[in-house]
Amino acid sequence: MNALLIQFAVSAVAVALMVALAAWGTRGRARPALDEATARRWLADEFPGRAIDGLWLASDGKGAIAKSGDDALVLSRMGVGYAARRVAWVKAEAATVKDGRVRIPLADVAAPRAVLAMAAWPPKEFSA
Amino acid sequence: MKTIDPVTLATPFFILTVILEIVLARFGKLKATYETSDTAVSLTMGLISSLAGLLTAGASFAAAMWIYQHRLFTIPMTAVWAWIAVFLLEDLTYYWFHRLSHERRFWWAAHVNHHSSQHYNLSTALRQTWTGGLAGTWALWLPLSLIGFPPAMVAIQKGVSLVYQYWIHTEAIRRLPKPFEAVLNTPSHHRVHHARNPRYLDSNYAGILIVWDRMFGTFQPELDEEACRYGLVHNLGTFNIVRVAFHEWIGIVQDIVRQPRHILGWLFGPPGWSPDGSRDTSASLKAQWAARQGAPPTVPAKDAV
Ligand SMILES: [Zn+2]
């Protein structure tokens, strides 16, 4: 039992060291902000064949919301890529802005919500 | 029973090579992308997984010992032919374990963790499940003890397979010489296994020998014109490790509570199965992809390595 505990403790220290090293290894390598062309490419990959009626980019470049018929297609930055989820447009539209961020519930345990920097939400042209 | 554990023996090698991969990538000496939160999740998954494994290891080993007492033959652990046989049979068992883990949601719920990183580096190899013991797939190895392989021998070979599969989680090695790519599971083949591109889904289940995929029709070579994009069909939107570890299990429970009469489909249907077909399975994604290309989703045999 003792040997196991020591082994676990040493491994835990090694994990902390490797994580710190990963932080050092990626220091100063900021990801580029999501621009419209990249967002459209991601949307085309994640939701092939879906027409985009409107696209709003997060002001911090960390995601986007697209309207596609009755659905909202949401991209939010996760590491090197984006988590993409589809929710009903009415649900996305009902989200409110707080402290410059809109929080859209995605109803998925693996991606509970998208928090996107948006000065104003919902977009005037589509709001009911 | 005192036995050697290849995974414990290899742990210092795992740590050293992760360090080496990060440092060499930082100086542009090899191809690898790391991200701090992702690395933290992968390595913590691995660390806790080794503890979780201990909880069920006793029970599964006891089951193997009990079966072994009713064995058909007595296979000596000292014979070379016995090691060759256990190598082949264990690897075949691994292939079917791995295929089951991708094709049926109950077992996918335990295996999905290994695939949830959008990165592909040595730390991804250590991103291991916490719930594998509960999923009961260890029972697939029991027939080896029934045939007459000592449980310790099977356990050692399982460890050897896990250690082998560690080093193939890298983008630093592009292709091995053809004879190796033909027979062994390699970084190239396993990159395809971790890719979320529709044409790459549900392929290359191999442990050590890729020949099983070639035999059973699940082999897909890595194509130069289609770079692997890693992760899940629906990538995680959180680094919360509890959600990472349990999301598919929670999803199963939520689905069953909502529509209990479809319990068998929710549990044992393919991942992404739903009664009305409104979700995506690997098969539907591959079919949609093929329809967009106007071509069948498989590669002609002549293009295979
Ligand atoms: Zn897998």
Ligand SMILES: [Zn+2]
């Ligand atoms: Zn893997």
